[in-house]
Amino acid sequence: MNFCELCPRRCRADRFRADGTPGFCGAKDGVRLFRWGPHFGEEPPLTGKRGSGCIFFSRCTMKCLYCQNSPWSWRGEGDGKSVEELAAIMRDLALRDRVENWNLVSPTPYLPFIREAAAILRKEGVSLPFVWNSSGFERVETLEEYSDLCDWALFDLRYSREETAVMASAAPGYVEAARSAVRWAWSYNPDHLIVRVLVLPGHSDEAVESLAWLATELSSDVAVSVMSQYTPAYKGKETPPFDRGVTEDEYADVAEAAADFGFTNGWVQDMSSSDPSLALLGENMTSGHGPVSA
């Protein structure tokens, strides 16, 4: 591979050689990781009993002004890893930690290297399902080319309006790209798609519009995860309305819309509970979890 076109930015950076230049995302000719390990906060099918083996890649194709992971997504903190070192980390997660899957968090700039690491492990008889954990800002061509790394698609639908995607994430074309990615994943393996709808302060109507699109253009059988945990971070702290949390009313509007659109497969959170765990969509909850419908 020469000029990178892995993500919708298609910046064509000549990044895959030692004296190459970084892409728009900041990625260069090797893998860069910030953190890895078993994680128990993902949706239940991914967490399972032994946790999801999250691998947090440094750099990101999005530039979200409110990003909670800015030390590594924006500033690239982390360590460079060879393909062999990445394979060793994945091996440890599989054999020592016995996680349920390899959860690739924002993997897109590094897909060729991840595939090489997976090939090393496959020869040893080590394999796990891959979770492609993404903002949704993906190219369908890339998803098809690397579908072997997408046993599960965990994709966001973050915005429904182009102007918000540009303002908040410097991501022109996000809405079309993310919807195309979700559509692809739905046709590729509908049982292994989870769409995360993060409710953003002042933009809960966009979360409702994303749910409406899902219900009308795909199906209300899509598994959705309606997320309330937005916390102001990074430049969001100085940029209204991203400088505040989501109100209970904003979250309730989205959770109720999920029920109204007929989604019964997925999860919501109860903002009044100190327990951040996810409750099944459409069920009356006990133990601090609330129902979707008012």
Ligand code: SF4
């Ligand atoms: S993954 Fe990075 S280098 Fe590749 S096209 Fe996207 S922004 Fe450019």
